[in-house]
Each structure stands twice: as C-alpha cells, then as structure tokens.
Amino acid sequence: MEPEVIRPNIYVVLRLPSGSLTVHEIKPNTLISLGKYGSFQSKFLIGRPYHYTYEILDKVDEKTRSGLRIVPPSELYADVKDEEASTPADLEDEEQAENDSREGRGQFEVVDQKGEVLFRTNRNIVDDARSQTMTMEEIEMLKAEGKGSGKDLIAKILDSHSALDQKTAFALAKYTMRKTKKYLRRFTVLPVDPPLLARWMLTEKDASKTMELREETLALVGSWSNIHFTQSQTAEDLNEPPRIGQGRWLIIDETGGLLVAAAAEKIGILHPTSPRIPREKAAQPEQPITDQDNNDTSAPQRTPTKRKSPLPPSNTITLIHANSQPNLSLLRYFNFDAANPSPSHPLSRHLKTLSWLQLLHPNDDNACTEPELVPLELLQTWKSGKRSNYHRKRRRWERITSIVRDTREGGFDGLVVASFMSSTTILHHLVPLLRGAAQVVVYSPSIEPLVELADYYSTARRVAFLNESPAPEIMPTEDFPVNPTLLLAPTVQTVRCRPWQVLPGRTHPVMTGKGGAEGYVFTATRVLPAEGGVEARGVGKKRKGKGSERGQEGKEGKREKVVESMQVVEDMEEGDMML
16 A cells, blocks of 8 residues: 655655656655755655645745745635636626727627627737736846745736736636746645656656556556456465466566556555665675574574575566566666565565566576585585575575476466567467466557457457367467467557646647557457367257147148149049040
8 A cells, every 4th residue: 555654765756836747765864856946855755644735935944944834725726716716707797898898908709699799819919028027037036035935926927917907817817827837836745656657757758668658558458457456365275286366467568667566556565565674774785594593503504495485376476578687667666676675575575577588498598597406514614605695596596496387387367468579479478378267468559569469369360270270389370370269359449538628619639738659458358268179969859839739730721621622623624524
C-alpha cells in the first residue's frame, strides 16, 4: 500500500500550477528547487500527508528564510466557486449587454431570431503588449520583495492592464488563469505510482524510453492481463508441480520497468513494507556464512543451502530480458535497486529475472554452470573473504537454476509483452508455458505488428493448420510461424483519452495536446487443444408421440386413396376394350 505520510529518502511527485510534473527525492537537510516558483527545505515535507497543496513562503521570520503552508480547501476552491457563481447566463444579462453596447465595449455578433444579443466576442479587440503598463523589471522586483504566494503580484498585474475591461468573461478568465499558472507559488505533493510515472515520462522526459506507453493504455493492459493477488495455499499444494493458479506472471518489459511496476502494484508488492535501509548499512559487504560466534570453532559449519532464503512460489513476476542485466531503471522511484536490492523490499524475492539464453539454451550460459564443490575440510582452511566469495557464487547459481527450472516447467497465469522484438517469435516460445485460460497481452506503439500477429492466430490459419497438420519438428514454418490452435479470440484494440475544452460555443480538443504514437494492444486467451480427433458416437432415435401416429395414419390413408384411384382407372380401361 502507498505510504500515508512523506518519509525520508523516498521519491514524490510535485504538481506545479502550470500542470507540469516533477519528481524529487526527499533527502533530509537538502534544498528542493522548483525554478521560478521558488525553493524550500525538504524537512518541511517530511512527516506531512500526501495530496495536499502547499504554498511556498519566503522570509517567514528573521531566523527562517522560507517555509510552507497547507492551503485549506476553502481557499483552494474559492476561485472555482466564484466562476460558478458568474456563469455565462449571468454575464449575458440584457441590461449588461445594453450598457456594453452603448459604451462601445466589445463587438456583439451572436444574436437570436428576435435580434436580441446573446453574448459578445472579442474579435475586433486588439490586445497588444502596450496594454500591460507594468514592465518585466517591475515584476521581477515585486517577486523579489514579495513574502506571499504570488497573489498580490497577480492582482497588481491585472490592475495594471489598461484593456482589461474590454475583455469578455471567457477572455478574462483565460488571462487570469495564465497569470496564475505563471506566478502562483503553489504545488501539490502526490505519491509516485505507475500511471503518474507514465504521464511524467511521456510529457516531461523521453517518451521513447517507455515505448510511448500512456497511462490509459497501461490501465488497459493491466485490465486485460488480469494480474491480481492470489491467496496463499498450503505448503503441500505449493510444492506440487506444476504450480498452476498461484499467481505466477510472465512479463517481457522494455519500458524501463514501467510494466513490471504496474504488475507489482496490482499484486501488492511494489512498495516496501518497512522504512528504507540507510545507504551506509546497505553498502556494507555481505557477511560470509559462518557461525554467530566466530570464536566458537566447535560448532558445525552451515551449508550454503541453509543461508539462502527460498523463493516464494506464488505472487511472483518472472521477467525475461535480452541483455546480461534487465533494464529496470524506473523501479528506483519505488526504492528498488535491481543491482543491489534491499531485503526489506518485496520485489527482492517476488521478482525473478532470467535471459533468453538461460531460458532456451541454459547449458550455453556460464551463469547456469555449477561452481566446483569444495569439500568442507578444505573450505575451513580458506580465509573469510575467499569463503564469502565461494558461497556467493553458489547462492547465485542456485537461484538462477531454480528460476530457470520453474520457468521451463510452465503453468503461468498470464503473459504481458511490451518489447521492440518480434512478437511472433516471443509468443512462439512463451505461449506453451501458459496454463489453460491464461491471458496474453501484447503492447505495440504501432498497429502493424499486432495486425500481423492477429492474422497468424485467425480462424482461417487455424483451419489450414488442422488440415495440413505439420510435424512439431519442422515448426515454425513460413505459413505457420506460430501454432494457431494455442490462442483463441485474438483482438486488437486501442484507447486514448483526449482533453477537451468545454465552453458554450467553444467546445474543441485542446490544441496543445501531446502527440506521439497511438498505442495498440493485442489480447487473446490460451486454450489447450484436444488431443486426437473428435468423434460423435450413437444414433439418435425419434420419439413416437401422438403427432407421429397421426402422421403415419395420414400417410396410410393417402396410400389407400391412390390404390383405389388406380383400380378405377384399370376398370375403365377394361370396359373400353370390351366395347
């Protein structure tokens, strides 16, 4: 669960008045700078709640040069209430329109059938830089002398505008909002979560590092993948292979760890369960496997298998990557370091990583080669540093071997893919590792790879595959790069949330929206084909009822009438011959 208050050495998201997002690490006794909005000490945020709006105050007293103030909701939404009170209907009052018309302010153009003016526009009003009498030097001087949050500066800027009375209600609101976003010294503290991190990477950072994955597309992927927490089972059920239905998910992530973070949040293993370990303690070298009392030489030595903690069999994420180390750089915003994971973080035990080489050809990988087993008598004669290095290699080999063995056994509950690699080759190797009814979700910035993938699993391909029945040894072939009988109901879909400006007569999409890739999602369901041919046995018998008996009587009656008519014809023919 997300923390309720801001703790030291964690990352938070600050939403500025302009709508932009910034991510900062709350280190004790440091200065956090927000550019033109000012700066403040990090100690003012530690221990305070999330989702509050704060004001930056300068020169609180002689000793304290800066501070923060929580903005109450009554003050925060005061402007919204004022805008709701002065609706366009109130501003379009007939008396106000007549007064504006007599004084020559504005240009009335929108009228009804009776010729009455509905509202005026500012089409013929020229608003140049000379309308603002305050210079930038004076504004900067007021910003340097100001002690508040910028409200006084905004009020002086509005008062110094010579053509402010000529603006319409909408133009005045837009001008005031623009100055508020620029000079109001406020920010809102939000906890870091995967959707917010996806928006920050898309709008403020390099979107290509996350494959331009939008927050609404990320939600669609999480919904179709059906990733959820699975209740723990008994020890006997957990140890029985294959482990099916225990919350084991297979992920191919090339978004820097954003997809892994979204899956971990759904399972409930994204945030650490205890405060973060200080870096001084985390940087200490790992202690060798020895007795608690180094002076007690009579106690027996522990074996390497006693030291290592077993990997959890349920609620796990298995990440397959193409490099020597996975790219999980975005997980550092959730206090997880993939190179040196903290034991207190749930991902250190529930996240399993292996490469494609370890999955497909484990004998060719050096990490899967067992280190030489040293006898206990010889091990006791080694120095502590050499023994520690030996045990570390043994534990690393045991962990990798266990992950490779569990992955190759299969029985995963779902597969989620976001990769620049060919989706066809990925599904060819990973779909057989899924259990029946498991969901397959593939994300791609463009639609062309997913359309090709949907064609490979289409009904026509499935029928042709069943008619030809190619041998498993020759798969994949040119016509059948994948087995089309393993997935059912392939679908390609997309989602996009576009912000709109909703005003009377001015409803249109926001012109400053972010472009980029649309983003598409391929979904399908894993099925288990029936072995052998399907045959229908038995012969159905029709029930004889009253209706059937009546039908038989009718047929016999018709047959008798036909026989009688034929007898009459024969008698007539014989009579003609006698004549």
